[in-house]
Amino acid sequence: MHSFVWHPYTQMNDWKKFDVITKGKGMWLYDSNGNALMDGVASMWCNVWGHSKKELTETITKQAKTLQHSSLFNLTNDKAESLAEKLVKLAPEMYRVFYSDDGSTAMEISAKMALQYWSNIGEKKTKFVSLENGYHGDTIGAMSLGYVPLFFSKFKSSLFPVLRTPSPNRYRTPKGYSFEDYQEFCLERIEQIFSKNNNIAAFVMESGAQIAGGVVIYPKGFQKKISKLCKKYNILLILDEIATGFGRLGSMIEYKNQESIPDIVSFGKMLSGGYLPLAATLANKKVYDSFLGEYKDMKHFFHGHTFTGNPLACALALRNISLYKKYNLISKIKKREAQIKSRIKEITDLDLVGDVRHKGMMMGIELVSDKKTKTTISPQKRLPQKIFNEAKKHGIYQRTLGPIVMVIPPLAISESELDFLLDGTIKTIRNVSSQI
Numbered sequence: 001m002h003s004f005v006w007h008p009y010t011q012m013n014d015w016k017k018f019d020v021i022t023k024g025k026g027m028w029l030y031d032s033n034g035n036a037l038m039d040g041v042a043s044m045w046c047n048v049w050g051h052s053k054k055e056l057t058e059t060i061t062k063q064a065k066t067l068q069h070s071s072l073f074n075l076t077n078d079k080a081e082s083l084a085e086k087l088v089k090l091a092p093e094m095y096r097v098f099y100s101d102d103g104s105t106a107m108e109i110s111a112k113m114a115l116q117y118w119s120n121i122g123e124k125k126t127k128f129v130s131l132e133n134g135y136h137g138d139t140i141g142a143m144s145l146g147y148v149p150l151f152f153s154k155f156k157s158s159l160f161p162v163l164r165t166p167s168p169n170r171y172r173t174p175k176g177y178s179f180e181d182y183q184e185f186c187l188e189r190i191e192q193i194f195s196k197n198n199n200i201a202a203f204v205m206e207s208g209a210q211i212a213g214g215v216v217i218y219p220k221g222f223q224k225k226i227s228k229l230c231k232k233y234n235i236l237l238i239l240d241e242i243a244t245g246f247g248r249l250g251s252m253i254e255y256k257n258q259e260s261i262p263d264i265v266s267f268g269k270m271l272s273g274g275y276l277p278l279a280a281t282l283a284n285k286k287v288y289d290s291f292l293g294e295y296k297d298m299k300h301f302f303h304g305h306t307f308t309g310n311p312l313a314c315a316l317a318l319r320n321i322s323l324y325k326k327y328n329l330i331s332k333i334k335k336r337e338a339q340i341k342s343r344i345k346e347i348t349d350l351d352l353v354g355d356v357r358h359k360g361m362m363m364g365i366e367l368v369s370d371k372k373t374k375t376t377i378s379p380q381k382r383l384p385q386k387i388f389n390e391a392k393k394h395g396i397y398q399r400t401l402g403p404i405v406m407v408i409p410p411l412a413i414s415e416s417e418l419d420f421l422l423d424g425t426i427k428t429i430r431n432v433s434s435q436i
């Protein structure tokens with residue numbers, strides 16, 4: 001089959017053809033030849049219940065027959081309204097919801113909201129501070145906020161300047177520091193920047209963990225201390241829960257777990273169960289109120305998209321959220337998390353494995369060419385492609401991020417399915433070791 005599709009983050013010369021997925025059922029994807037692959041990355045970290053979940057597909061069909069799309073420009077729709085109410089109830093101290101279609105856009109909105117907030121109240125605060133190796137999406141603004149050198153160096157000259165501070169990674173703590181000392185150092189750096197610059201609009205970070213930056217899970221209290229610094233210096237805190245909210249780390253709202261209340265927070269991916277594109281940016285009352293005034297004041301938010309508040313996606317998200325309670329998903333995730341934990345040693349003992357980091361339903365396995373020196377595997381070794389091909393032999397769809405094997409299954413994976421995934425991951429790493 002000749003293909004006209006250009007694939008993301010893919011050297012198209014390397015791929016003569018792609019497996020064509022024609023069906024999804026539960027944790028499994030089926031290709032056009034009938035082969036089954038377990039969805040080991042939850043279709044880019046967004047799938048909650050597995051594929052073709054009846055309650056969700058029924059909701060889509062029913063809503064499509066009633067109202068498939070209507071705009072939020074001058075109008076509203078019942079599903080966008082109900083979902084916003086639900087989200088505001090779930091997310092402590094959030095007050096209003098601004099809808100968009102994907103995580104990157106939600107982060108653009110977060111940044112614009114923060115900038116316009118300061119403009120609305122007549123203060124000149126225009127700079128952002130964020131954590132090194134944070135990731136907030138692939139659009140120009142989101143790339144500026146979350147600069148991952150490997151991904152974004154080609155675009156650097158067009159990105160807006162953002163002050164960056166280091167984030168603590170236990171495995172890669174710089175020489176001369178204990179992990180605890182290094183955390184303190186990271187916090188001191190943030191405070192130094194906050195105290196020396198009176199033009200900072202917001203601090204931006206992923207909530208709970210940095211995912212694309214290498215599955216780096218924050219130590220307890222780190223995020224909370226940052227939120228306190230933001231309060232102390234009157235700087236907005238923007239949290240990105242696109243990959244970490246709605247159960248991925250074992251909590252519905254991760255910032256609640258981290259005891260760090262943001263001013264602005266974005267959700268995406270799992271919000272709609274991973275079935276339709278939907279994201280939401282929530283703001284607290286302080287931020288929202290600054291946008292109110294006379295029309296001539298021009299304080300209203302200058303942002304909007306064609307599909308903002310799409311009723312199909314909102315109906316789906318409402319149903320998805322209702323299922324968390326019905327199926328007791330968060331407590332199931334805790335059980336699966338314990339299951340992952342019980343197998344960590346097996347994984348750590350493998351030849352190439354330098355470090356294993358996990359929380360909730362997310363695990364990153366960092367592969368190195370030398371365990372002692374923690375030397376990174378050279379990109380020349382084509383590790384991601386080798387892992388992908390080997391994992392397929394064990395019935396798994398796996399996608400690595402550079403040298404990190406990501407195990408990020410749909411949240412509702414069963415005990416036996418998770419064992420299948422972990423067994424296959426172990427076999428994959430073992431077999432790839434001999435090719436590195």
Ligand SMILES: Cc1ncc(COP(=O)(O)O)c(C=O)c1O
Binds near residue numbers: 107211
């Ligand atoms: C933390 C975080 N923020 C934002 C995004 C961007 O989301 P999207 O790919 O839907 O644009 C991602 C995507 O992986 C993410 O992990």
